[in-house]
Amino acid sequence: MFELAADGLPKRGELPAEPTQADRFGKARTAQSTAVMEDYVELISDLIGSGGEARPTDIARRLGVSHPTAIKTIARLKREGLAVAKPYRGVFLTEAGEHLADRVRARHRVVVDLLVAVGVPRDAAEQDAEGIEHHVSDATLAAFADYLRRDR
Amino acid sequence: MFELAADGLPKRGELPAEPTQADRFGKARTAQSTAVMEDYVELISDLIGSGGEARPTDIARRLGVSHPTAIKTIARLKREGLAVAKPYRGVFLTEAGEHLADRVRARHRVVVDLLVAVGVPRDAAEQDAEGIEHHVSDATLAAFADYLRRDR
DNA sequence: TTGTAAATGTAGCCAAGGCTACATAGTATA
DNA sequence: TATACTATGTAGCCTTGGCTACATTTACAA
DSSP, rough: OOOTTTOOOOOOOOOSSSHHHHHHHHHHHHHHHHHHHHHHHHHHHHHHHHHHHHOOOHHHHHTOOOOOOOHHHHHHHTTSSSEEEEETTTTEEEEHHHHHHHHHHHHHHHHHHHHHHHTTOHHHHHHHHHHHHGGGGHHHHHHHHHHHHHOO | OOOTTTSSSOTTSSOOOSSOOHHHHHHHHHHHHHHHHHHHHHHHHHHHHHHHHHHHHHHHHTTTSHHHHHHHHHHHHHTSEEEEEESSSSSOOOHHHHHOOOHHHHHHHHHHHHHHHHHHHHHHHHHHHHHHGGOOOOOOOHHHHHHHHHOO
């Protein structure tokens, strides 16, 4: 069942060959660590797009976290070049942040649509997509899009 | 728009109404926090099932983490009543741990199959399932199973 | 039996992402 | 304008899940 060396290691010095189970878990962990950033960026983009302003308190409320948590994460967003903000002014996205937001939004839509298309109830689809979307690779996303195109 | 108290709690005594965006994010976060436990439990079960023993070093290697990390997480498993282990002996699952492992394993299989069924390449499916599975609710899992039943 | 290598365990560090409590800045209103 | 409420920000703490470095067991081979 497991096509790994008996010890699970690809023996250094040999070809990397196919991804090991360890690689897969590692990737899943990485994805999880970008998930929060993605959620913030998408939400900020939504807030600005619909109301004109993204304030830390609104962000916190929408995400269901305390405002210090939101502020701390916004600081990280700034550190990573995704957002800019001056004290007591709202938060804005950099170009990179906007691009990320667009990709995240598109992916979210595809994931929800795919779930619904295979028969998942709408509310469960919306709920689960929130977690699932961050783990959908480009290959999988493309396959989802193809499926939806064929399906309709 | 937000029928929550300012503190994010749905004020007992009032109607729960529909889940808010904050609820959804919160659930996604919770799921993520159980993901590691699930991975460990499944792996331990696999190791015992196939080789008879689950040693911290093997677990660490398979998961792609250092052995202290594995040991620390195993301690948490013990704390939560999912595993038992005595120093320098292997790790074993409690009944609760076994049940969890079974559920996780079954869910993993369904998720991979579903992905493949909608056209995701096998390797991407295996890779992404590792992260996705932890966010698949019972409702969604049931829908996946139905789809697969119809599909074949 | 003794020595050594591998496995296991411990200590202590880090960043992320939560939180509460408290301080300060802005805003709106009496 | 003075005041009070709300938003924002800061400090400091917690847990998880990583890590490296070091100590201790265990197991195996001379």
